[in-house]
Amino acid sequence: MKYINNKRDGIIYSCFLILMGALLLIHYICIRPIMICDPDDWTYISYIRQAVPLWGAWNPAKIFPETIEGLLGDFAAFVIYPIVGKYGYAMSYVFGIFLVICILIYVYAFSSMIRSVYELNVYQTCICSFMFLILHFLVLKSSGVRDKYLLTATNANCFMNYLVPALFCSSLGFSFIKKRMSMAQLATTDFNKGIFFFLLYMAVFSNMASNIVLLAPIIYYFFADVFQLVKDASKSGKDRIHYLFVGQGGLYSIVIVLEMICLVYESQGGRANDLEMNLREEAASMAVNLKMIINDDINKGYLYCMMGVIVIAVTVWGAKKKAGEKIEARFLNVFKLFTFCTILCSIYTIALFIRVGADKILRCENIMVMYMYFIVLSVMSLGYILRQMNKTIIAMPTACFILFINACIPGGGVMYTNNPEHLTCLCTKTNRLLRA
Numbered sequence: 001m002k003y004i005n006n007k008r009d010g011i012i013y014s015c016f017l018i019l020m021g022a023l024l025l026i027h028y029i030c031i032r033p034i035m036i037c038d039p040d041d042w043t044y045i046s047y048i049r050q051a052v053p054l055w056g057a058w059n060p061a062k063i064f065p066e067t068i069e070g071l072l073g074d075f076a077a078f079v080i081y082p083i084v085g086k087y088g089y090a091m092s093y094v095f096g097i098f099l100v101i102c103i104l105i106y107v108y109a110f111s112s113m114i115r116s117v118y119e120l121n122v123y124q125t126c127i128c129s130f131m132f133l134i135l136h137f138l139v140l141k142s143s144g145v146r147d148k149y150l151l152t153a154t155n156a157n158c159f160m161n162y163l164v165p166a167l168f169c170s171s172l173g174f175s176f177i178k179k180r181m182s183m184a185q186l187a188t189t190d191f192n193k194g195i196f197f198f199l200l201y202m203a204v205f206s207n208m209a210s211n212i213v214l215l216a217p218i219i220y221y222f223f224a225d226v227f228q229l230v231k232d233a234s235k236s237g238k239d240r241i242h243y244l245f246v247g248q249g250g251l252y253s254i255v256i257v258l259e260m261i262c263l264v265y266e267s268q269g270g271r272a273n274d275l276e277m278n279l280r281e282e283a284a285s286m287a288v289n290l291k292m293i294i295n296d297d298i299n300k301g302y303l304y305c306m307m308g309v310i311v312i313a314v315t316v317w318g319a320k321k322k323a324g325e326k327i328e329a330r331f332l333n334v335f336k337l338f339t340f341c342t343i344l345c346s347i348y349t350i351a352l353f354i355r356v357g358a359d360k361i362l363r364c365e366n367i368m369v370m371y372m373y374f375i376v377l378s379v380m381s382l383g384y385i386l387r388q389m390n391k392t393i394i395a396m397p398t399a400c401f402i403l404f405i406n407a408c409i410p411g412g413g414v415m416y417t418n419n420p421e422h423l424t425c426l427c428t429k430t431n432r433l434l435r436a
Contacts, residue, residue: 009121009122012122012123012126013111013122013125013126016126016129016130017104017107017108020104020107020129020130020133021100021104024100024103024104025096025097025100028096028099028100029092029093029096029097032152033092033096034091034092034095034096034099034156034159035088035091035092035155035156036088036091036092036156037155037156038154038155038156038157040155040157041155041156041157043157044065044066044069044070044073044157044160045069045070045072045073045076045077045091045156046070046073046074047066047069047070048066048067048070048071048074049062049063049066049067049070051063051067053205053261053262053265054265055265055268056268056269056270057269057270058269058270058271059269059270059271060265060266060268060269061205061208061261061262061265061266061269062161062205062206062207063201063202063205063206064164064165064168064202064203064205064206064207065160065161065164065165065206065207068160068164069157069160069161072094072095072098072160073091073094075094076090076091076093076094076095077090077091080093080094091156095156095159095160098164099159099163099164102164102167102168103133103151103167105167105171106167106170106171107129107132107133108129108171109170109171109172109174109175109178110129110132110174110376110379111125111126111128111129111132112174112175112178113174113175113177113178113181114128114129114379114380114383116178116181116182117178117181117182117330117334117380117383118327118330118331118383118384118387119327119387120383120386120387123393124383124386124387124393127382127386127393127396127397127400128379128382128383128386130400131379131382131400131403132375132376132379134400134403134404134407135302135306135375135378135379135403136149136150136151136368136375137149137150137151137407138299138302138403138406138407139298139299139302139303139306139371139375140297140298140299140364140367141299141302141406141407148297148364149364150364150365150367150368150371150372151163151364151368152364152365153363153364153365154363154364154365158363158365159365161207162207162209162210162363162365162366162368163365163368165203165206165207165210165211166207166210166213166365166368166369166372168202168203168206169203169206169210169211169212169213169214170213170214170372172199172200172203172214173213173214173216173217173218176214176217176218176251177217177337180217180221181330181333186251197254200251200254200255200258201258204255204258204259204262205258205262208262208263208266208352209349209352209353209366209369210369212344212345212348212349212369213341213345213369213372213373215255215259216340216341216344216345216348216373217337217341218251218252218255219344220337220340220341220344222244222252225244226244229244271356275355275356275357277354277355277356277357279354279355282353282354282355282357282358283354283358285358285359286350286353286354286358286361289358289359289361289362290350290361292362293361293362293367297367306374306375306378307378309378309381309382309385310377310378310381312381312385313331313335313381313382313384313385314335314381316384316385316388316389317331317332317335317384320388327384327387327388331380331381331384334377334380334384335377335381338373338374338376338377338380339377341373341376342373342374342377345369345370345372345373346370349361349366349369349370350370353366
């Protein structure tokens, strides 16, 4: 943990991650286990594709999910199944543990970024990390029995095809943003450059519905560099082109080439050729689905609270910007960056699912891509408030406990005794307790 200042801080943050990991394991293995049930689940846990784009295949460029899912399936079948003796349990344990590891990496990458940007102490970092994680379980909290939250998916195959790539690409994006804001090199040694290229390769060739969360900050910084170079009259045209496409470790060139290959292969794939969508009808259906998400799925209370935090942070920034501190400049950059990413990811996701099927936008794993950077912006705003107004941390443990309890209560804590579905849920739980 290079960004932790001393051994004591490292121990505190390690304990925090262990606690979060334990809670997530309970959730994804005991409470909401990932079960192998859909036909696609059974197909892909026994299938490992080649790790290169395949021309004309059903999913030509989904290298990351269609290699990892098959490897996990084999590991569960040949290693874990002989130990636990139940095939379904073996699959559930392996996929649940893998998802928890991905979420922890996602949270760690975010915490590393926010601490580096605002120079937070370990307690402020833990608070922001917890808020970042718990909001994924709250923003879609409704009064119904069946909770919706961002870190879930329709089935095991959708976990691997949508949610895991989104977590992977987001983690890589956070690391890139951290490096960029601290003016550090992306990779220093040849081996690190090789690892860097491998991660980009797996991210781009994961899922076009998910890799936008990595491409969004890269696109932002690309245009920021272009504008900066246009204003910099000291460099020749050749030097500007060299800086853009050879500098930064060749990041922009690599991403452009890989994304173009991905687009070409996907456009000629079996899934793309099988689509027969009426774009006008899909656009109308998309408008209805977005209205449904806003009215029925998104919890207005948490949405307004997150917007309020952003407004408070902007107000604090407006009051302190005359001081000319580095933190004020960084908050402005953060605000512009994540506002851009939120808008771009939302527009891209809507446009993509108009093309491939508007109903898919209703899935939690796809709402995650649209909503994720707004959560990032709100928690980054909270981190700025904690940095500039130290006394606010006094209220944070209580706020964290309240949010945690709200996340644990089905349906936002409202009991509808006249709801048959709710009564069925209560009876099921009672029967399980009696059998135990």
